[in-house]
Amino acid sequence: MRATSSRGLGLRLVAAFSLIALLCALAVAYYVSQARQQVGADYTALVTDVVRAQQDPAALRMTLDSLIDSQDRIHLEQIHALLWRIPRRIEGVRLQLRRSELVPESYGELLEELDHVESRLPALEASVDVAAEQGLDDQGSEAILALGMEVEEGLAWAYSELNELVHRASADQRQLMERLALAVAVLLLLLLLAIAAVMRMLFHLHRQRETMRLQSRTDELTALGNRRWLSEAAGEAFERRCRHGVPLSLMLLDLDHFKRINDAYGHPVGDAVLVAFSQTLERQVRRVDRVARMGGEEFAILMPDSELADAEALAERILRATRAMPLPGPAAEHRLTVSIGVVEAEEERSFDRLYSRADQLLYRAKADGRDRAVAGHAAPRPAAGGVAAYHDAGVAQEALSANTRR
Numbered sequence: 001m002r003a004t005s006s007r008g009l010g011l012r013l014v015a016a017f018s019l020i021a022l023l024c025a026l027a028v029a030y031y032v033s034q035a036r037q038q039v040g041a042d043y044t045a046l047v048t049d050v051v052r053a054q055q056d057p058a059a060l061r062m063t064l065d066s067l068i069d070s071q072d073r074i075h076l077e078q079i080h081a082l083l084w085r086i087p088r089r090i091e092g093v094r095l096q097l098r099r100s101e102l103v104p105e106s107y108g109e110l111l112e113e114l115d116h117v118e119s120r121l122p123a124l125e126a127s128v129d130v131a132a133e134q135g136l137d138d139q140g141s142e143a144i145l146a147l148g149m150e151v152e153e154g155l156a157w158a159y160s161e162l163n164e165l166v167h168r169a170s171a172d173q174r175q176l177m178e179r180l181a182l183a184v185a186v187l188l189l190l191l192l193l194a195i196a197a198v199m200r201m202l203f204h205l206h207r208q209r210e211t212m213r214l215q216s217r218t219d220e221l222t223a224l225g226n227r228r229w230l231s232e233a234a235g236e237a238f239e240r241r242c243r244h245g246v247p248l249s250l251m252l253l254d255l256d257h258f259k260r261i262n263d264a265y266g267h268p269v270g271d272a273v274l275v276a277f278s279q280t281l282e283r284q285v286r287r288v289d290r291v292a293r294m295g296g297e298e299f300a301i302l303m304p305d306s307e308l309a310d311a312e313a314l315a316e317r318i319l320r321a322t323r324a325m326p327l328p329g330p331a332a333e334h335r336l337t338v339s340i341g342v343v344e345a346e347e348e349r350s351f352d353r354l355y356s357r358a359d360q361l362l363y364r365a366k367a368d369g370r371d372r373a374v375a376g377h378a379a380p381r382p383a384a385g386g387v388a389a390y391h392d393a394g395v396a397q398e399a400l401s402a403n404t405r406r
């Protein structure tokens with residue numbers, strides 16, 4: 001029996017699941033990369049400004065050290081340049097702090113220190129201006145040094161604290177984002193597992209249904225299709241015939257004197273003979289033909305795309321193969337024969353009508369002496385001389401001559 005398998009559905013489910021899994025993996029990868037970029041972008045500008053601003057107290061410290069060594073005017077110019085740069089840097093850092101996600105309370109004290117430093121700058125500038133105008137003496141140097149050190153220490157402390165604060169916040173945020181990404185990944189994984197479980201369940205249910213469907217259409221002994229299966233296959237074949245006008249033939253087969261095998265060798269041997277016969281049938285037919293056991297020792301073959309002549313030829317082959325068939329075990333000496341009725345669909349639109357016509361011809365094959373096939377058209381055709389005759393001469397003749405030889 002050839003039946004549709006659930007492999008197609010399985011492949012579709014696997015493909016759908018793989019696609020969902022791939023989309024989820026891409027979404028997680030995209031989210032993680034975006035999260036990382038976001039964290040980096042938030043603090044990069046602030047860190048850059050702070051690092052750059054940290055150069056100011058270092059430069060001021062160097063200039064003041066140089067001023068201690070030599071009271072040169074050039075150092076005054078350098079301090080002057082720094083005094084122009086320091087407030088701008090402080091302003092830049094203030095701006096970045098306001099834009100950042102940092103809690104204002106966390107850097108309030110540092111801003112106060114920067115405010116304080118800024119408030120000391122005019123005094124330092126005034127001392128530098130006086131020294132530049134009146135010449136650099138010890139008293140002027142001391143005033144510049146005292147104010148400069150105060151500014152330098154205030155800046156160095158504020159910037160170094162700020163630097164640490166930003167790095168800490170950045171690390172915290174990065175860790176938070178990573179945990180979030182991990183949580184999303186775990187959730188997605190759980191979702192995928194749930195989808196996989198549902199798909200597996202659906203697949204399992206589908207397979208169970210398919211198995212039950214097959215079982216209800218399969219003959220248990222021979223594993224051929226049963227009457228219901230053949231009737232469904234015939235429905236499809238009739239539809240094709242109506243739509244495309246392709247021929248369709250049906251053959252009914254009934255083993256001759258099968259009761260004798262049962263009586264002589266027992267029911268199990270009879271069963272084995274039925275199985276062997278079903279295999280013989282399957283060897284003779286084409287892939288498109290449908291072989292079924294209709295019950296007892298009666299079989300049927302539905303032949304799509306076959307005209308009566310093709311069906312007759314197959315019947316002939318089956319008659320020969322059945323006679324030549326070795327029977328199992330104790331029945332080895334027994335010779336099996338079969339009677340066959342063959343029809344091609346003509347006017348009828350239903351399987352039952354076609355079946356009934358084939359059954360009549362099978363009955364006639366039995367009545368004519370068994371081990372033969374009788375093929376015929378829907379209505380008896382007038383033969384020469386006006387006598388109604390079936391179109392069965394070739395096959396029936398073959399069977400008859402074979403019978404005579406025995």
Ligand SMILES: Nc1nc2c(ncn2[C@@H]2O[C@H](COP(=O)(O)OP(=O)(O)OP(=O)(O)O)[C@@H](O)[C@H]2O)c(=O)[nH]1
Pocket residue numbers: 221254255256257258259260262266267268269270271274295296297366370
């Ligand atoms: N071993 C076995 N025998 C079965 C099975 N189904 C039906 N039979 C037997 O098949 C036999 C059919 O007998 P009959 O209907 O008299 O037909 P026949 O003996 O083949 O004679 P003709 O059909 O007239 O040639 C009976 O003995 C049934 O018990 C089965 O599944 N296994």
